[in-house]
Amino acid sequence: MSLRASQLNIGDTHSEQVATNLSRTQIVQYAGASGDYMPLHTDEIYAREIAGYPGVFAHGMLSMGATGTMLTNWVGDGRLTEYSARFTRQVWPGDDLIATAKVMALDNIEGQHFVQLDVVTVNQDGQEVISGQATARIDP
Template identity: 60%
Template sequence: MALKASELSVGDTYSECLVEDLKRTQIVQYAGASGDYNPLHTDEIFTTKVAGYPTVFAHGMLTMGMTGRMLTNYVGDGRLTKYGVRFTNQVWPGDTLNSTATVESVEDGIVKLKVETTNQDGTVVLSGYAEARVD
């Protein structure tokens, strides 16, 4: 179910809801799977009293991982050749995230995508790009 170059146009978009009402437990799950146990993500007492944030927040890489799911659902399994992002705002428990890939070019069997993930307020939390092989 890979994409076909002949069926893609610049400006085409694909969107998915990544998560509704992000739970602290999912952040814990990600800490355990990734091995990043920074207490900023899971330890409310440390994060509020020592680090000075209002509550724990998601790993940037959790948002990148969830956004990656949107991308692979769009371009197909094993098709990504590049994927890069900037983390532009923090993601908090309770957030609902939507992510969109927009076709920027299709050339030589490669689709270039602009990638953006926003929260329920429309704030961009992740901004980046991806490239994938297309048929």
């Protein structure tokens, strides 16, 4: 399934909850899968005593990956052409993440349709943790 330009309007949105009560275990899992073993994310003692944080927090890339789930579920598999994210606030164990994409523009470049999306992910308190953009190929 992919999106159709003829059925999209500027301002349309799609939201998904992409993390629920984020666990330290999932953060460890992401460290193992990605190879980013920075102990700030997985080692409470290091995070508190060496780095000076209240505890471990998720890799920004875990939140970007989780947010990507919402994007690919909406635009379809293999349809993204660009995806960017700024990490605007830390994500802590126990957080929920709600990711939303909003249609900002519909383009037709030499017959190929594209949708430009704003991407925002917030935590359970509505605080933004990711602010980004994405572009995807869509059908006419």
